[in-house]
Amino acid sequence: MHRQGFIGLDVAKDTFTAAFLVVDALSGVIQQSHVETFSYDRPGWQRFLATWDTFQADFGWVGLEASGPYSALLEAHLFRLHRPHVSLHRLSPLQVRDFARARSRRRAKTDRLDACTIALFLRQQLTVQALPAPLQDHTPLRALAHLDPHRAQKRTRTQNQIRQLLHFLFPELERADPRFPKALRALLRHFPSAHAIAQASLPDLQALLPSRHTPDLEALQALARASFGLHDPIRAQTLPLLLERWAFLETLRARCFAALQQAARAHHPQAWRLLRAIPGIGPRLAALFLALTGPLDRFPDRKALIAYAGLDITLHPSGRLAGRCRLSKRGDPLLRHVLYLIATALKRYTRRFAQAFAYYRHQGRAVRETLVILSRKALGMLYHLLRHQVPFQDLPQPAPV
Numbered sequence: 208m209h210r211q212g213f214i215g216l217d218v219a220k221d222t223f224t225a226a227f228l229v230v231d232a233l234s235g236v237i238q239q240s241h242v243e244t245f246s247y248d249r250p251g252w253q254r255f256l257a258t259w260d261t262f263q264a265d266f267g268w269v270g271l272e273a274s275g276p277y278s279a280l281l282e283a284h285l286f287r288l289h290r291p292h293v294s295l296h297r298l299s300p301l302q303v304r305d306f307a308r309a310r311s312r313r314r315a316k317t318d319r320l321d322a323c324t325i326a327l328f329l330r331q332q333l334t335v336q337a338l339p340a341p342l343q344d345h346t347p348l349r350a351l352a353h354l355d356p357h358r359a360q361k362r363t364r365t366q367n368q369i370r371q372l373l374h375f376l377f378p379e380l381e382r383a384d385p386r387f388p389k390a391l392r393a394l395l396r397h398f399p400s401a402h403a404i405a406q407a408s409l410p411d412l413q414a415l416l417p418s419r420h421t422p423d424l425e426a427l428q429a430l431a432r433a434s435f436g437l438h439d440p441i442r443a444q445t446l447p448l449l450l451e452r453w454a455f456l457e458t459l460r461a462r463c464f465a466a467l468q469q470a471a472r473a474h475h476p477q478a479w480r481l482l483r484a485i486p487g488i489g490p491r492l493a494a495l496f497l498a499l500t501g502p503l504d505r506f507p508d509r510k511a512l513i514a515y516a517g518l519d520i521t522l523h524p525s526g527r528l529a530g531r532c533r534l535s536k537r538g539d540p541l542l543r544h545v546l547y548l549i550a551t552a553l554k555r556y557t558r559r560f561a562q563a564f565a566y567y568r569h570q571g572r573a574v575r576e577t578l579v580i581l582s583r584k585a586l587g588m589l590y591h592l593l594r595h596q597v598p599f600q601d602l603p604q605p606a607p608v
Contacts, residue, residue, distance in 0.1 A: 209233065211333075212264030215325030216271035217318045218278045221247050225255060226322035227262050230330060242319045252284060267293045268338070270329040272300045294341045296329070303328050341505075348474060349539075351467050352498035356541060358460040365453050372446050376400035377436045380427075390416050392450050399446035402438035404431040464491060471497040478503075478593045485592075485599040487552030492545060496589070499542040509590040516542050518583045534579070543582065549589075550581035558602040560585070 215226040222244050229239035239262055245251035269285060271278055278297075285295050307324045332338045366387070373381035377400055384391060393415055398404045404412070405428055412424045471494040472479045482493040506512040513519050517538040523531070536543070553560040560581055567577040592599055 210238070210264045211330075212262055212267035213326045213329045213333075214259070214267065214269045215322045215327070215329060216269065216281065217321040217325060218271055218274050218281055219247070219318065220277055222251070222318070223247055223255075223281060224318040224322040225258070226319070226326040227259070228326045228330065229262050229264050232265075242322055244318065247281075265292065268296065268329045268333060269293060270296045270298050270325050272303055272325065273297050274300070294338075296339050296341060298325065298328065298339065306331065348467070348470055348498040349501070351463070351470060352495050353541060354463045355460065355467065355495070356544075358456055358463060362453060362456045362460070365449055365456065369446065369449050369453070372442050372449070373436075375436060375439065376402075376442055376446065377404070377431065377434055379430050379434050379436070383430070392453070396447045396450050399443045400438045401431040401434035401436045403443065404428060405434075464494070467498060468494045470494075475502075477596060481592055481596070481598060482589070485553070485557075486601070487556035488549060489552075492549055492552065495541075495545045496549065499539055499545060503590055503593050506590070509587045512590050513583060513586055514538075516546060516586060518543065518546070518579075518586060546582040546586055547578055550578050550585045553585055554578070554581060557599075558604070562602065 209232050211230045211232050213228040213230065215228075217224045217226075224242065224244045227239065227241045227243075228237055230237050241258070241262070243255075243258060245255045267290075271281065282295070282297065303321075303325055306328045307321075310324070310327075329338070369387070370381055370385070373395075380391075380401070394404075394412065397415055398407050398412070407428075409424055409428070412428075468490050475497045478497055479493060482488050482496065483490065488496075500512070500515075503512065506515065510519070514535070515538050517534060517536045517540075519535050519537075520532050521535045550560070554564045555561070563581060563584065564577055567580055568574070572580070588599075591597075
């Protein structure tokens with residue numbers, strides 16, 4: 208390999224700028240360089256490929272900063288090129304920024320300068336063997352997994368708004384049943400205050416509810432007649448709208464989970480089977496784990512996966528000062544949350560993790576700290592099981608005395 212090609216891409220909303228560098232692999236001398244801005248559409252993409260073909264290199268590296276939805280489309284097109292001897296990398300904007308500051312203290316910043324900086328950063332990282340892993344096409348599953356917590360947050364926000372309204376319209380009911388079962392929600396859609404429930408007839412209330420879910424309506428009316436709440440027409444009109452939003456969000460979340468589960472099973476059938484065979488890991492946790500980690504063969508070892516999840520330990524010693532050991536917490540916080548839930552389930556349903564939990568608690572560790580430790584252990588175990596395609600084996604039951 209004598210000629211190395213580096214392409215740095217700076218992505219904007221409507222355009223992207225590419226910096227092409229061709230470097231002699233032996234001397235390190237830049238033989239060719241070119242910077243050009245292309246429109247973010249099909250003609251611009253074809254012109255970019257035509258420009259790329261004018262540079263001859265034995266191996267090429269393409270890098271672009273992670274910039275959310277704007278870079279996702281370009282990443283997908285690059286990934287689907289399937290060009291031999293081309294490696295695609297998503298770079299950290301913080302690392303690229305620090306590299307630019309180390310090269311020069313000038314504050315000039317343009318798309319052309321940024322593209323050149325990315326290309327030079329690729330070359331420098333290759334020299335010190337610090338390039339990130341090549342990009343793989345598992346981003347759509349990850350994006351689908353992130354829809355689930357967003358729906359949960361919106362549902363929680365809607366529930367809090369409903370409780371605030373009921374605190375004014377029917378405070379006794381909000382205190383008596385804060386979970387709001389479906390039967391109660393159906394009733395509040397038509398009678399959204401204590402005043403409305405007290406004035407309604409029993410047949411009208413019974414007609415709204417299925418027989419097997421009917422609460423004690425007489426006691427409910429007695430509670431409504433003695434309620435401290437007030438009837439406000441505006442608040443009474445707002446409550447049914449919030450209840451409809453709650454029902455819509457539940458339906459949407461169920462559809463999102465069904466799509467995620469189907470996609471995870473289709474993309475990772477063997478891993479899905481092994482995960483579902485582990486006691487305590489249900490379809491929701493299995494689908495989220497597979498969507499957030501992607502193919503595990505892209506990690507060279509379990510330590511790389513643990514660092515990807517942000518569960519690796521960071522040390523800051525200096526001289527005689529030992530410093531504190533902390534989790535790096537890099538990467539996706541949703542993945543760490545899923546691993547925390549997996550550790551909680553394994554502690555409950557397997558003897559292996561139940562004994563580990565008891566051991567760390569006996570050492571004086573707090574419950575939350577112990578579950579974080581078990582999250583790290585669970586991730587290492589899952590990496591071993593899925594990479595080597597072996598089923599989970601729990602500790603045997605103790606022999607009866």
